[in-house]
Amino acid sequence: MNDANYTGSASGTLTIDKAPATVTLSDLLQRFDGNPKEVGVATIPAGLSFLVTYDGSATVPSAAGDYAVEVVVSDPNYSGAASGTLTIYTEPTIHEQPQGGVFIEGEPVTLSVVAEGFPAVSYRWRRDGELIADAHGPTLSLGSIQQSDAGAYEIVVSNIGGSVVSSKAVVSVEPMFSGVWFGGFDGADGRWALVLGEDGSGRYFAHHPGVGLVFVSEVAVDGTGHFTGTASPHPSSAGGLPGMLAVSGAIVGRDVSGSISGVSAGFSGTRDLAAVASAVPAGWSVAPETNATTGESFLVTGPSGAAFLLVATDVLVDSGLGIADSEGQVAVNLDAGAAAAFSVEGETGQVRGTVTPGGTGAAMAFLGVNQGVAPINRILNLSTRGVVRGGDEQMIAGFVIGGTGTRRVLVRAAGPTLTAEPFNLSGALADPIVEIVRNNPDGSQTRVAWNDDWGDAANAEAIREAEVPVGAFPLLDGSRDAALLIDLEPGSYTAIVSSGDGAAGIAIAEVYSVDDAPGQPTRLLNISTRAYVGSGDDVLIPGFITAGNYPRKLLIRAVGPTLVENFGFDPESTLADPVVKIIPADGGDPLLVVEDWESLGQAEAIGTISSSVGAFDLVEGSRDAAVLFTVEPGKTYTIEVSGRDGASGVALAEVYEVP
Template sequence: MNRPFSFRTPLNVTYWVTFGGGCLRRAILALAIASTVQAYMISGTSWPSGDIPLQLQLGAPAAPLLDGSTHWDDVAISALNRWNEILGRARFSGVKNSNAGRDYPNVFNNVFFSSTVYGDDWGDRVLAITLRRSRGSNTAEADVLVNSKESWNSYRGSLRSSVRDLERVLAHEFGHVLGLGHPDEAKPAQSVAAVMNSHVSNVYTLQPDDVAGANALYASGIGAPVATGSLTDQTITAGSPLTLTFAASGTNVTYDWTFAPSTNATQRELLDGDGERWSAASFSLFSAQPSDSGTYSVLARNAAGASTVSTARVTVTPVSMANAMLANLSARGRAGTGSETFIVGFVVTGKTPKPVLVRAIGPTLSGQGIQHPLADPRLTLFRTVDGASSTVDANDNWSADAATAANLRAAAQRLGAFALPDGSTDAALLVTLEPGVYSAHVDSQGGAAGITLVEVYDADQQLSDSLTHKLVNVSTRSFAGAGEEQLIAGFVVGGTSPKQVLLRAVGPGLKSRGVTDVNTDPNLTLFRGTNAIADNDDWAYSNQTDLLPAVFTRVGTSQLDPDSYDSALLITLPPGVYTASAAGRSGETGVVLLEVFEVAE
């Protein structure tokens, strides 16, 4: 600060300053009081029983946040509710969009973004400040100011280098509002995991020490959870579902799950598809991988404490995937002309040619509930060799030639593809392809953009032929929006055994390839039928983060930036029909590359 604050009333005042690399406490007139028994630190007074009203005045962001929030006040409410879950005699109440006057001191507890601290400059790397004054033995007022010069968002999980997490910082500042200090600055200093520690960290949920400090000031009188069941060891095969369930009695109970893989004894938090801490009583996977082998641990906690820890050893044994392949591939998205051409890539492996049915469907989609189908798709098939592309074949209007139409109709019926009406302007090709890399390009003959479905079918008559030379990957790059403009890739796992696949939805990662209008935060969801079986938002904040880079190398695709919001899933699937969709995490639109890779044994 350039100068000390001047106060209009002779009240005891404490202010707390939060830095990007940590949080520094400065006290004026009131001395911080450290507990000699607990690790938590209490900094003087507490609020009287009842509501602690916070005047939330943070406003709305320009775009939806990473956690889906559309208003900064909602982020603040989420942070204060973390404390409300454990408070007893007093509770926060947040007044959203408050128009209360901003001053210090006044009669309001203001929470807002500011370019200054009531006229003073923000110090170097200062993120937020809490100013708190007392009257007698009670706290009388507390203001929380957030540095508007910083880049803010709201997310869970590990810290990200590009943006600040407002909820994490506000949870810390609201702890100061309650009267808590920094346990790592107590006398003597304590080494504990806590939101209230003086340094910003990967900790973003209230820890036992935070709970103990709040309970000391605002005792709830509830009891700690008691375990009423335990986890059991399991041995399953890859591709099988895994469910672990723990039971505990108590009030306002949440669950902390951790995992230590067999290949690495380091324990880490288990996360859901959104990168959030897994907090339910049951942990489940639709399809377990060998990499999911290890020790799982869980405990239940509430404001009063935690239950005993229960652990289980899970072993996931590999299975042979020799009799499995990706039989049929498809992609659905918006197609137009020029830069809006819809492109679907695929690979044929082996040493001999393979018959393939490729279809570009537009008008016939209207009978499947699509409101804006591509009226007249034109299909062109290319082969790429050493970076150079050449045309293999092309079609516009599949039934224009009677003999060709008869062959296409017979192949579609044999492969289980839905029939195309005679005379429709859909496009199709039945071609025999040498092993190599191919792409199907679909543009609009009429000029108007619309939704198209591109299908690539393995037309081999024999399973043995499909297993030795086969379709292994599909990728599509196009605009991804909401509703019917979601980018979708479909595939069939054929054969008699499971198949491991890698799925990716790349948005920010396309910027390095010269794409500017990217979807900044694509969310990837995998369906079997209409049931969502797996999802991911932000590949670097998942239970597979450590495993995925090696898999990217193994299938020959590019690495993803750990700070990007691209998505990825590695999963072993039993034979069946699957659909992967890519859409903006919070309604974002833009170009996405959606990829499906076969992962060889």
């Protein structure tokens, strides 16, 4: 010390503590991209040096994960530290999308997704855009699925990196016991198809070539999946089969099995399903062969477009499988080599098809309607060209009106108009008269109406207006043709065409159904013409047209000998051996030539149907001509009735609708 009076000293250490520094961490949440991810560090005062470790290591991490971050200030004058967690995250990614499908009611169904992300992802299921309660896992169990479970399912996968939505899993649920099944027979060739509706009714179609069986039966299914049905073998089946067969089976899940009794035919198969419906509606159709005496086809299409076709005609009995394309076309190769091409119109349900047998066989045409579409076909008119004379050699057109209410008909007897363009017919009846009589149940007749010259009729203007919609050629103004436009009640009628001046000549007798449309309560059921049949231009030529969406099987008859045998006609003036030719309106070769009614193998069916439509029986062994023939709607047909070897005489030509 510096004092004159004292002495002394001391020593020590001066410590200057480091000043505290503030350390702040940032960028603790970063997206994984494969590069190292440093955290951000800020100090106060700024610019201080520091050391950073990640899980105790100075290496900056690049992989996704959570890392414990420690930061320590290394400046000699300051101290400070901070800690935190660095999260390197990955956005949610879906590796396997949930899969929907078509399921059968009652099947166990679980939807699932495979997804990942860091941190761990969360799940939220939605149906048709609405969140499903308590559905927070990667799987969604729908249990035993019901139709109420149908919908579009999706899942939202989320974490701190964001959210991703799966693709929609569309779940369709089909009723347990309605749909389409296809299959085959146990240990045998052939195939079958089953169609069941939601009301429990359906059809079973089978072709078993091993036993020569074609089988079509209505069936019914109960609440346990058991179905049964009974039917006779199809007429195209081989002989020797039982007269009545029964089909029975059981549906278990997607599979079906059963048997046809009487032929020891066990069968099994599976259900046809599709997430996206085919362009061809699922179901069955029956399409008769047109312009033919017999034959029909049965087409069954499934939701996937898979198709089963069974063809049963007098020249071909076969079946095959095919597929429907996006245009509604169905191609099928039948087992015997025939090629089939069918189409189904979605709006109208009309089915058209051709089947061309292998080799040089002529193509067969088929027309029908799909299941659920009402088949409609009705006779619209009859026109007959023939010779009008006197007595029994008048032209007599008969027709029947069925149903309730009244039916407006246009009845004409044309002669003079036939001499002009485009007919230019010589020998036409100069002055036809037409008379309508009602045939009463007691055998008597009542005159209903009569006309000589159509222009003198009180409703001549209405007669003219009715010609166009029914497709009738116009009668000449001021001509002596005869015509009646009249409303008739249901019953049997005769239109008699005679000569006003007693001279003979060729005339056309016509009966048209006016304002005819599907669903109307009355319509023409059958038509017939009795007239003199000569040779050359004097043959009897009835023509007719039907309308609707479905072919019509008709009973066509040309009767001569039975008129003598059962009705007392003069054998000298009656056609002894009628011949019928069925000719398309566009001419060409006849579709069919028929001579003796028992010669085509249809005698039993003709007898049965004649009774059912109210036609008199033909004499067994007679040379009358008759045939069951299927015509196409909207087409005009001509029936040419002549005598064998040019013979002449009075004959009765008839056309009946077959129920």
